[in-house]
Amino acid sequence: MNITTLKPGGFTFWDRFAPWYEKWLTRGEYHKLILRELRCMIEKEWSVLDIGAGTGVLSIPMASFGCNVTALEPSSEMITIFRSKLGLLSISNIDIQKDKWEEFRNQGSQNYDLIVACNSLHLIHGGFISAMTKVFKFRPLNVCLITEINNNYFIDFKEIDSVQNEYNFLFIKACSVDSSFCFKDMNEVNEFQDITGSKIDIQMKRDTPVQIDKTDIAILCWERKS
Numbered sequence: 001m002n003i004t005t006l007k008p009g010g011f012t013f014w015d016r017f018a019p020w021y022e023k024w025l026t027r028g029e030y031h032k033l034i035l036r037e038l039r040c041m042i043e044k045e046w047s048v049l050d051i052g053a054g055t056g057v058l059s060i061p062m063a064s065f066g067c068n069v070t071a072l073e074p075s076s077e078m079i080t081i082f083r084s085k086l087g088l089l090s091i092s093n094i095d096i097q098k099d100k101w102e103e104f105r106n107q108g109s110q111n112y113d114l115i116v117a118c119n120s121l122h123l124i125h126g127g128f129i130s131a132m133t134k135v136f137k138f139r140p141l142n143v144c145l146i147t148e149i150n151n152n153y154f155i156d157f158k159e160i161d162s163v164q165n166e167y168n169f170l171f172i173k174a175c176s177v178d179s180s181f182c183f184k185d186m187n188e189v190n191e192f193q194d195i196t197g198s199k200i201d202i203q204m205k206r207d208t209p210v211q212i213d214k215t216d217i218a219i220l221c222w223e224r225k226s
Helices: 011-027 032-041 059-065 076-089 127-137 157-161 186-196
Strands: 047-051 068-072 094-097 114-118 142-148 167-178 203-205 208-211 214-224
Touching: 011 076, 011 186, 032 059, 032 114, 032 142, 032 167, 032 214, 047 059, 059 068, 059 076, 059 094, 076 094, 114 127, 127 142, 127 157, 157 214, 186 208
Parallel strands: 047 068, 047 114, 068 094, 114 142
Antiparallel strands: 142 214, 167 214, 203 208
């Protein structure tokens, strides 16, 4: 399953899709490499803003490491799942805020050590350029953008970098990740197809239906100039 190829019709879609998103996360390894990269970057006590946090796939590991995380997520159902996980894990250093990035205001001129956005900015009104311009205006010490790159979605990374002059561009890493979706049974497959409005190719592995898929992602990082 490729996140950027989904055709959401607004927040209603993400509310309905939230349980399926969580199943996809917990049954797969899509974010394994992303989390490894973030772990090499972050430091304990960092203040982190996670844009489009979903059900906490990045926020929870960063908080567990010792960061103080503000998780920005506009979908009510994503937040419901997120909060239930926090309750089970007894994590208290995450502040979930139900808001869109376009409307989010920096309360009290919060200084972030890192702003991270993973597969979320393509959904922002105005697109990547508008979203990243606002990211840089918040003047965090570090910026990390993670996004899928595929034939259906073109991103001009040079144009993104050109909207700022206060940051050193550190690196871009392109890699392939397993984005397969393991379903419990064919009933789940049918329900998933109804939610997404698309037909998916299924293969049977040990009597389990699987949508076998891979996608390319790019991880980009900037550091504010001293």
